[in-house]
Amino acid sequence: xVSSSFRATLLKLGVPEDRLAVLEGKGGVVEGEFEGIRYVxxxxxxxxxxxxxxxxxxxxxxxxxPHIKRVVQLGRGIKRVFKNRPFYVEEKVDGYNVRVVKVxxxxxxxxxxxxxxxxxxxxxxxxxxxxxxxxxxxLVLAGxxxxxxxxxxxxxxxxxxxxIEFFLFDIQEKGTGRSLPVEERYKLAEEYGIExxxxxxxxxxxxxxxxxxxxxxxxxxxxxxxxxxxxxxKRIAKYVTPYANINDIKIGSHIFxxxxxxxxxxxxxxxxxxxxxxHLRGEEFDEYAKALGKALLRPFVESxxxxxxxxxxxxxFTVRVKSISTAHKMVTHFERLGxxxxxxxxxxxxxxxxxxxxxxxxxxxxxxIRELWNGRAFVD
Amino acid sequence: xVSSSFRATLLKLGVPEDRLAVLEGKGGVVEGEFEGIRYVxxxxxxxxxxxxxxxxxxxxxxxxxPHIKRVVQLGRGIKRVFKNRPFYVEEKVDGYNVRVVKVxxxxxxxxxxxxxxxxxxxxxxxxxxxxxxxxxxxLVLAGxxxxxxxxxxxxxxxxxxxxIEFFLFDIQEKGTGRSLPVEERYKLAEEYGIExxxxxxxxxxxxxxxxxxxxxxxxxxxxxxxxxxxxxxKRIAKYVTPYANINDIKIGSHIFxxxxxxxxxxxxxxxxxxxxxxHLRGEEFDEYAKALGKALLRPFVESxxxxxxxxxxxxxFTVRVKSISTAHKMVTHFERLGxxxxxxxxxxxxxxxxxxxxxxxxxxxxxxIRELWNGRAFVD
Numbered sequence: 064x065v066s067s068s069f070r071a072t073l074l075k076l077g078v079p080e081d082r083l084a085v086l087e088g089k090g091g092v093v094e095g096e097f098e099g100i101r102y103v104x105x106x107x108x109x110x111x112x113x114x115x116x117x118x119x120x121x122x123x124x125x126x127x128x129p130h131i132k133r134v135v136q137l138g139r140g141i142k143r144v145f146k147n148r149p150f151y152v153e154e155k156v157d158g159y160n161v162r163v164v165k166v167x168x169x170x171x172x173x174x175x176x177x178x179x180x181x182x183x184x185x186x187x188x189x190x191x192x193x194x195x196x197x198x199x200x201x202l203v204l205a206g207x208x209x210x211x212x213x214x215x216x217x218x219x220x221x222x223x224x225x226x227i228e229f230f231l232f233d234i235q236e237k238g239t240g241r242s243l244p245v246e247e248r249y250k251l252a253e254e255y256g257i258e259x260x261x262x263x264x265x266x267x268x269x270x271x272x273x274x275x276x277x278x279x280x281x282x283x284x285x286x287x288x289x290x291x292x293x294x295x296x297k298r299i300a301k302y303v304t305p306y307a308n309i310n311d312i313k314i315g316s317h318i319f320x321x322x323x324x325x326x327x328x329x330x331x332x333x334x335x336x337x338x339x340x341x342h343l344r345g346e347e348f349d350e351y352a353k354a355l356g357k358a359l360l361r362p363f364v365e366s367x368x369x370x371x372x373x374x375x376x377x378x379x380f381t382v383r384v385k386s387i388s389t390a391h392k393m394v395t396h397f398e399r400l401g402x403x404x405x406x407x408x409x410x411x412x413x414x415x416x417x418x419x420x421x422x423x424x425x426x427x428x429x430x431x432i433r434e435l436w437n438g439r440a441f442v443d
Numbered sequence: 444x445v446s447s448s449f450r451a452t453l454l455k456l457g458v459p460e461d462r463l464a465v466l467e468g469k470g471g472v473v474e475g476e477f478e479g480i481r482y483v484x485x486x487x488x489x490x491x492x493x494x495x496x497x498x499x500x501x502x503x504x505x506x507x508x509p510h511i512k513r514v515v516q517l518g519r520g521i522k523r524v525f526k527n528r529p530f531y532v533e534e535k536v537d538g539y540n541v542r543v544v545k546v547x548x549x550x551x552x553x554x555x556x557x558x559x560x561x562x563x564x565x566x567x568x569x570x571x572x573x574x575x576x577x578x579x580x581x582l583v584l585a586g587x588x589x590x591x592x593x594x595x596x597x598x599x600x601x602x603x604x605x606x607i608e609f610f611l612f613d614i615q616e617k618g619t620g621r622s623l624p625v626e627e628r629y630k631l632a633e634e635y636g637i638e639x640x641x642x643x644x645x646x647x648x649x650x651x652x653x654x655x656x657x658x659x660x661x662x663x664x665x666x667x668x669x670x671x672x673x674x675x676x677k678r679i680a681k682y683v684t685p686y687a688n689i690n691d692i693k694i695g696s697h698i699f700x701x702x703x704x705x706x707x708x709x710x711x712x713x714x715x716x717x718x719x720x721x722h723l724r725g726e727e728f729d730e731y732a733k734a735l736g737k738a739l740l741r742p743f744v745e746s747x748x749x750x751x752x753x754x755x756x757x758x759x760f761t762v763r764v765k766s767i768s769t770a771h772k773m774v775t776h777f778e779r780l781g782x783x784x785x786x787x788x789x790x791x792x793x794x795x796x797x798x799x800x801x802x803x804x805x806x807x808x809x810x811x812i813r814e815l816w817n818g819r820a821f822v823d
Binding site: 325335357363442 | 709
């Protein structure tokens with residue numbers, strides 16, 4: 064449900080009245096609050112308001128971050144998406160997507176789903192210079208939060224050794240969601256000292272061999288992949304490394320029953336297309352096969368043994384915060400997401416930060432393993 | 444839709460009138476015809492009439508074959524299903540399920556879905572002595588048709604070197620679907636010379652180590668698994684070998700996009716529980732991992748290359764028939780199932796049999812691969 068003042072705002076912004084009624088009926092628009100800031104988030108899309116869109120009381124609109132299309136055949140994908148146009152290649156960083164925006168006097172970090180994230184919001188000014196928003200209050204910084212101490216992601220990229228960092232990959236306008244051209248973004252980021260994802264330069268399809276080499280190198284370096292963008296940001300496509308496909312499966316296999324089948328099958332598909340495109344065979348092929356098999360089976364079998372020995376399927380992760388109350392707000396935030404989590408440990412790092420250790424339990428995955436291990440007979 | 448005479452029969456047999464109306468509305472009961480024999484098959488279940496149930500004009504009812512429950516933890520599964528009861532262990536043969544029944548003067552073979560199979564019906568008296576039905580017209584022989592020349596299954600068990608064979612594993616009463624006790628079945632099969640699935644004898648849970656050894660042997664011998672049954676047939680459970688899980692994945696990977704994700708994920712799950720139960724580690728574990736990875740990737744990558752080179756995803760199989768018209772009836776039968784198939788070759792074996800070679804094309808899987816190979820960008 065949405066309060067009457069927000070209803071008025073949404074109608075004024077152009078959400079059709081009948082569509083709004085439908086969305087409200089099924090919880091497609093939800094009102095939330097964070098430290099006195101009231102906002103509405105779109106769980107479904109509605110006429111230009113993409114899923115994940117956030118609307119604030121003052122009428123500010125931050126559109127949901129669009130889903131970037133994926134290609135699984137790099138050479139032909141590039142040909143089909145970009146034709147003869149040049150395109151910038153940037154690193155696809157393995158973290159979680161945030162949109163950073165200033166609303167009234169607060170710089171806020173929005174998750175993909177349209178929540179104001181208490182953790183990221185507390186930390187965001189460690190990474191982004193507020194001067195940017197003083198000069199450009201109408202722009203949204205979209206980037207990846209990545210590192211080994213993250214509340215949403217189990218691993219980070221290899222080059223973030225501790226804590227977490229912000230990597231800019233898009234700047235959009237409030238309201239329209241329109242992206243700045245690539246070069247403008249590069250310039251602004253440099254001007255304001257905002258860390259960006261690694262940029263590999265301007266390519267075109269005649270340089271496909273260099274792109275293949277880049278993918279090989281990123282895969283060797285345990286990095287996720289690339290996002291390719293025309294300078295005007297009108298055409299965008301992503302491609303991930305075989306390393307990332309296998310590593311995601313390894314991470315997912317630990318909580319096997321908590322993930323949809325498509326999580327695993329999609330990555331197996333991508334890996335198969337990589338092997339086919341590169342015409343790998345013999346020992347090289349078998350190495351990938353073995354890595355895939357181990358990624359699927361090892362963490363899963365470990366979880367089975369864990370549960371067989373009376374334990375639970377769980378993940379432990381840490382974050383660094385300035386205020387312990389932020390950790391408690393994260394617990395509340397996760398509860399809202401239906402995630403069972405609790406604080407395991409709080410450690411004073413002595414530099415103004417606390418390291419909070421959380422444990423996330425997967426009750427459904429645990430129960431499923433326990434039942435099967437205990438010999439349940441089932442029809443499939 | 445069902446004709447009025449069948450409606451009357453079904454109502455007389457106790458199908459509730461309102462349920463029948465619902466079933467008819469959604470195609471849950473379908474009337475069919477085979478060589479002048481009219482029948483109704485249940486695509487959904489209704490009050491005691493299991494899915495796959497077939498009703499004939501004379502009122503004969505052959506109940507759908509029940510789905511046998513699976514355990515993935517053999518030791519604890521046995522304990523949970525059988526407690527201290529003894530149970531017979533029989534081979535689970537990798538083929539397709541048929542129910543063989545005499546209706547009026549014809550011996551017919553019904554598929555799991557309740558079709559009269561033209562191929563199996565033509566061949567069934569090669570394997571089953573008609574004398575049985577003269578003495579027991581009220582009984583249904585349920586068994587597995589298995590071998591390298593099968594219309595429904597790509598591979599057969601290793602000990603069927605050519606053609607196909609029938610292996611009895613259950614005898615049920617018409618109408619009630621009640622199974623004969625195990626010993627009675629064994630006796631009748633021997634008496635009438637009907638080939639049975641291999642029987643490994645009466646076990647109980649104190650002999651679990653022998654059962655583990657049996658599973659290891661069957662897996663080494665490339666066999667599918669076991670079905671365990673109390674002598675009164677009241678409790679039944681199945682368990683498959685790691686070989687069969689991996690081999691099924693290998694067969695399925697060839698037509699990757701034509702199968703539901705659960706096909707692959709279910710078998711990965713079973714394999715993981717096998718590895719966990721046997722506490723395999725080190726090299727032994729890695730061998731299974733490699734075999735799994737290769738099973739998932741190799742046939743899939745081969746199919747991608749096949750399509751990339753302008754081909755299609757397809758399977759070729761052969762069957763032996765006495766009459767070429769049976770082959771044509773099979774094509775019609777497959778068309779009814781929505782399967783695209785055509786006859787590739789007809790060869791006179793000179794012994795009263797023809798070998799028919801069919802090619803089955805998978806247009807959806809082919810199209811999906813072609814699109815992805817051609818660089819389609821997609822949101823997932």
